[in-house]
Amino acid sequence: MYQIVMDYIEKNQTELIENVKKLVAIDSTNPGQFEKEAALELQTILKQAGISFETYEPFEKRVSVLAAMGSVQTEGGLLFNGHLDVVPPGDLSQWQSDPFKPEIRNGRLYGRGSTDMKGGVAAFAFAMKAVKESQINLKKPIYLHAVADEECGGRVGTVLLMQNNMIPKVDMAITGESSTFNGEMAVVRTCAGIATIVIKSWGKPAHASKPHEGINAVMNMARVIVAIQDHFQIPKTQMDPLLPAPTFAVGTQIKGGIKMNIIPEYCEALMDLRTNPGMTQESIESQLRDIIEKVKSVYPEVNAEAQCSMWDNPTLLSEDSFAVKKGKEAIEKAVGYAPVCKMRSGATDARFINDLLPCLVAYGPGDALIGNIHGYNESVGIQDLVNWAKAYANLILGVCGETESM
Structure with a gap:
């Protein structure tokens, strides 16, 4: 049955590529246009494939598409998780082609979201269609959640689905984020947690010509963030060789002051922190309080x-877990070589799903090394899309199984 499905994907790959292009052509920047139009296009793709779905729109334009393909059983099975939003394209003059007019050059499809991750979403849907068109009856269900808001923290997408008990009780899940490395397909089973620290500084307003009468909140913020940069300590433990080490970046955003000739009364800065197991919110906040107190002493x-x-918690799946084994088997059936687990930076919605059930952190098209994720001239390989669609179809068959013929 595996070969039948892979032959279908190989023969009909043009349809897959066209679906990717249709999704990439829609501006679904977050913040910006958001996901509604991309969700409508995906619904058209699913309708044409004969796959049932519903939509979830908790706020205007913030749409997630929840698709399912039935089976004999109603529990277990497989969940595909991907997102429809993309990051803004930035300076358009730095793109070789319009980021929302996808082009194919030298075997790669260029456009914003091609790798992150409309290519993965399209490959999910096409793999489901391939199984359906191959007339394979599954023992367990397969679900596709194409969600909103992953690029801005996931609170309007996967997190809301979890809070409203809309995540199915499956055997395993994957997020279709990029996990190809210089052309080699791989499995990503770990990711650091992510925390946002808000640093606030208060002062006293005064006329800028009389700075001695005020207290400059921006100047004091500068003292605080320099102290954090110099003295903040993160654990050096390594729980797994593929788990990215914790990092911090202070002052990734900063705002303060309301007018050039007023001593600023308030300033706010953000700090990005990537965490490992064992790190706690309480210990981090305590350390930052101590640093600020030392600044105050001076x-x-x-x-x-x-x-x-x-x-958000870190994710750590073991090498011998069911999800990792099944993920590797599906790739090997698709491309003929045994994949390895790799490390990649960045967080995915797997960090939420793993609180409920095993979810591969990244398992999908897009080259983590050359795909320019979040950068100019983002692209995905055409063959990479085809190979991952095959792997997804194989994963459906491997996890959901086939009913016995009567």
């Missing part, structure tokens, strides 16, 4: 605090 006018506004 500059008594400093009035600042640092608090965690978001804390």
Whole structure:
């Protein structure tokens, strides 16, 4: 049955590529146009494939598409998780072609979201269609969640689905984020957690010609973030060789002041923190309080605090877990070589799903090394799309099985 499905994908790959192009052509930037139009295009693709779906729109234009393909059983099975939003394209003059007019050059499809991750979403849907068109009856169901908001924290997409008990109780899940490395397909089973720290500084307004009468919140913020940069300590433990080490970046965003000739009364800065198991929100906030207190001991006018506004857990699946084994088997059937597990940076919605069930962190088309994820001239390989569609179809068959013929 595997070969029948892979032959279907090979023969009909043009349809897959056209579906990717249709999705990439839609501006679904977050923040910006958001996901609604891309969700409508995906619904058209699913309708044409004969796959049932529903939509979830908790806020205007914030749409997730939830598709399913039935089976004899109603529990277990497989969940495909991907996202429809993309990051803004940035300076358009830096693109060799319009980011929302996809072009194929030298075997690669260029456009914003081609790798991250409309290529993966299209490959999910095409793999489901290939299984359906091959007339294979599954023992267990297959689900596709093409969600909103992954690029801005996932709170309007996967997190809301979890909070509303809309994640099915499957045997395993995957996020279709890019996990090809210089042309070699791989499995990503770990990712660091992610936390956002908000640093606030308060001062006293005054006329800028009389700075001694005010307290400059921006200047004091500068003292605080330099102190954090110099003295903040993160654990050096390594729980798994493929788990990215914790990192921090302070001052990734900063805003303060309301007018050039007013001493600023308030300033706010953000700190990005990537976490490993064992790190806690309480210990991080305690360390930051200690650093700020030391700054105050030198500059008594400093009035600042640092608090965690978001804390998402790291993900760590073992090499011999069911999800990793099945993921590897599906790739090997598709391309003929045994894949390895690799490390990649960045977080995916797997960090949420793994609180409920095993979910591969990244398992999909797009080259993590040459695909320019979030950069100019983002692209995905045509053959990479085809190979991953085959792997997804194989994964459906491997996890969901085939009913016995009567």
